[in-house]
Amino acid sequence: MIDDTLTSTDAALxxxxxxxxxxxxxxxxRHWPAIHRFCVNxxxxxxxxxxxxxxxxxxxxxxxxxxxxxxxxxxxxxxxxNLLRHWxxxxxxxxxxxDGHEGDFADDALGRVExxxxxxxLAAALAAVPGADRDALLLHVWADLTYAEIAQATGAPVGxxxxxxxxxxxxxxxxxxxxxx
Amino acid sequence: MNELEWLAARRPDxxxxxxxxxxxxxxxxxxxxxxxxxRPAPRRRRARPRxxxxxAAAALAAALVAAVGALPSxxxxxxxxxxxxxxxxxxxxxxxxxxxxxxxxxxxxxxxRSHHLRTGHDFAGVDLYLDDGRYFYGATDAELRADAASGKxxxxxxxxxxIAAALKADRDGGQAARTQMIDAxxxxxxxxxxxxxxxxxxxAQEKARATGTELNPVSRxxxxxxxxxxxxxxxxxxxxxxADVRAGVMxxxxxxxxxxxxxxxxxxxxxNTGFSDDYRETLIVDAGSGVIEKxxxxxxxxxxxxxxxxxxxxxxxxxxxx
Numbered sequence: 001m002i003d004d005t006l007t008s009t010d011a012a013l014x015x016x017x018x019x020x021x022x023x024x025x026x027x028x029x030r031h032w033p034a035i036h037r038f039c040v041n042x043x044x045x046x047x048x049x050x051x052x053x054x055x056x057x058x059x060x061x062x063x064x065x066x067x068x069x070x071x072x073x074x075x076x077x078x079x080x081x082n083l084l085r086h087w088x089x090x091x092x093x094x095x096x097x098x099d100g101h102e103g104d105f106a107d108d109a110l111g112r113v114e115x116x117x118x119x120x121x122l123a124a125a126l127a128a129v130p131g132a133d134r135d136a137l138l139l140h141v142w143a144d145l146t147y148a149e150i151a152q153a154t155g156a157p158v159g160x161x162x163x164x165x166x167x168x169x170x171x172x173x174x175x176x177x178x179x180x181x
Numbered sequence: 182m183n184e185l186e187w188l189a190a191r192r193p194d195x196x197x198x199x200x201x202x203x204x205x206x207x208x209x210x211x212x213x214x215x216x217x218x219x220r221p222a223p224r225r226r227r228a229r230p231r232x233x234x235x236x237a238a239a240a241l242a243a244a245l246v247a248a249v250g251a252l253p254s255x256x257x258x259x260x261x262x263x264x265x266x267x268x269x270x271x272x273x274x275x276x277x278x279x280x281x282x283x284x285x286x287x288x289x290x291x292x293x294r295s296h297h298l299r300t301g302h303d304f305a306g307v308d309l310y311l312d313d314g315r316y317f318y319g320a321t322d323a324e325l326r327a328d329a330a331s332g333k334x335x336x337x338x339x340x341x342x343x344i345a346a347a348l349k350a351d352r353d354g355g356q357a358a359r360t361q362m363i364d365a366x367x368x369x370x371x372x373x374x375x376x377x378x379x380x381x382x383x384x385a386q387e388k389a390r391a392t393g394t395e396l397n398p399v400s401r402x403x404x405x406x407x408x409x410x411x412x413x414x415x416x417x418x419x420x421x422x423x424a425d426v427r428a429g430v431m432x433x434x435x436x437x438x439x440x441x442x443x444x445x446x447x448x449x450x451x452x453n454t455g456f457s458d459d460y461r462e463t464l465i466v467d468a469g470s471g472v473i474e475k476x477x478x479x480x481x482x483x484x485x486x487x488x489x490x491x492x493x494x495x496x497x498x499x500x501x502x503x
Binding site: 008012013016017020021022023024025026028029032033036037040041048051052055056059119121122125137138140141142169172173176180 | 183184185187188189191192193195197198202203205206207209210211213214276277280352353354355356357359436
């Protein structure tokens with residue numbers, strides 16, 4: 001009798017991919033739609049390539065994946081967010097495409113490229129929200145990540161995430177009170 | 182509406198990724214895994230795959246591969262799992278769609294099939310695949326019932342192995358599932374040892390010398406793909422009532438570089454051109470469910486050598502047998 005009830009966790013797939021790299025396609029199959037949506041929502045048509053790049057970077061970093069985390073979604077969103085930040089910066093100054101390395105984007109102001117992708121209304125609303133706060137807020141609202149998952153995605157303590165989202169919400173609320181009757 | 186609700190309401194209404202974008206990104210990832218240095222241990226196999234009873238038509242394809250020569254061309258790096266994302270798009274999308282399909286009712290899959298051969302020797306058969314692994318066959322429904330009543334279980338373990346490989350492909354994907362399916366097609370699920378391969382090689386060489394024929398070695402990849410094709414077809418038929426099996430089969434087929442899929446209305450045609458002499462086989466499956474409807478085998482541009490029509494139903498075995 002075949003047991004078809006077992007379902008591999010992402011952590012199991014990633015562990016399997018250490019000896020069988022093609023097994024990583026299982027992670028792609030599970031999370032591609034969500035990562036694709038998030039990247040396209042934030043970067044427009046360029047988001048598609050960034051979403052694909054997210055999985056290539058994730059594959060290269062799979063040895064560092066924490067096997068205690070059964071669900072790789074926060075990890076993938078973290079990589080995607082980092083790639084988006086790189087791309088916003090690089091595209092704004094005409095630099096080469098992102099390479100996936102970590103960077104410090106905490107104080108990134110809303111640049112021309114990111115604003116263009118968000119559209120006028122959202123860009124105006126988020127203009128006063130610093131980069132790291134903006135990322136935390138959008139991971140929470142657009143990617144449906146919990147505070148703990150955002151902490152895992154961004155490598156920040158949960159308390160920091162809470163502060164970032166609180167700060168971002170305050171700025172956003174102030175903007176809306178000024179502009180929305 | 183608070184600021185979170187305001188922001189959520191402005192999340193762009195992005196379309197899900199289309200199948201081409203998905204296939205392209207997936208293929209790029211798989212090629213990246215190969216480029217990262219993945220080189221599995223080389224394995225050698227016999228050229229001629231075992232042909233399961235219900236996939237008898239596939240023997241044509243297997244025989245053609247075998248006719249080209251019995252020697253693997255030797256070990257070497259395994260090529261990318263998929264090289265033409267556009268060609269795989271339809272089955273990759275179908276595989277992902279099937280992952281979310283509900284479990285079907287019943288405890289068995291009943292297949293009525295009719296074979297139409299170019300030679301005119303048409304025949305039909307009825308297969309009953311029970312989820313517990315038993316398999317019954319009859320030329321007619323009455324014969325099937327009679328065989329089942331006499332307890333004539335014809336399963337030899339091969340179908341279970343092939344279905345298990347398809348389920349692994351559905352759960353995990355990857356090279357391990359591919360290897361499991363290829364191995365499942367060997368008698369007892371065991372690929373021959375190096376010594377057995379060497380003996381086969383020697384016999385083939387001696388036969389070639391005696392008959393003055395030339396051996397054209399078939400690549401290991403071509404033989405693996407041929408076995409995978411046949412095993413996947415077996416699993417697609419035997420597990421036709423199960424969406425997870427069908428999803429795994431589509432996943433496995435998307436790893437064969439010579440397989441091309443195309444959606445045409447309500448069906449997807451999946452064609453394998455990885456045979457000699459322009460021989461090709463096409464599976465026609467329902468575009469929504471992946472259930473097999475037809476198999477056509479023959480030389481490109483000529484009338485088919487064989488066409489098999491399948492009528493697949495999910496049933497309760499007891500209802501069929503009594």
